[in-house]
Amino acid sequence: MANLTIRRLDDQTYELLKERAARDGVSMEEEARRILARAVAPPARLGDIFMKTFGAARGLDLSLPARQPHEPPDLE
Numbered sequence: 001m002a003n004l005t006i007r008r009l010d011d012q013t014y015e016l017l018k019e020r021a022a023r024d025g026v027s028m029e030e031e032a033r034r035i036l037a038r039a040v041a042p043p044a045r046l047g048d049i050f051m052k053t054f055g056a057a058r059g060l061d062l063s064l065p066a067r068q069p070h071e072p073p074d075l076e
Contacts, residue, residue: 006032 021031 017028017031021028024031024034026034
């Protein structure tokens, strides 16, 4: 596993990170890992958010019909 050292972190950022870690009940190092992981993760897709909110885990079973390829419309 890799290590990262952050130099010249201003005092305000340090204190805010410390407060945030305490609020979440984790170490500052763990809080920094969580923040960095979220910052570099790909953005959530709307469909994934919908399924997480309304999907099978919430008692809703969505069956999507099979999609058939089609010719693009003639725009001329």
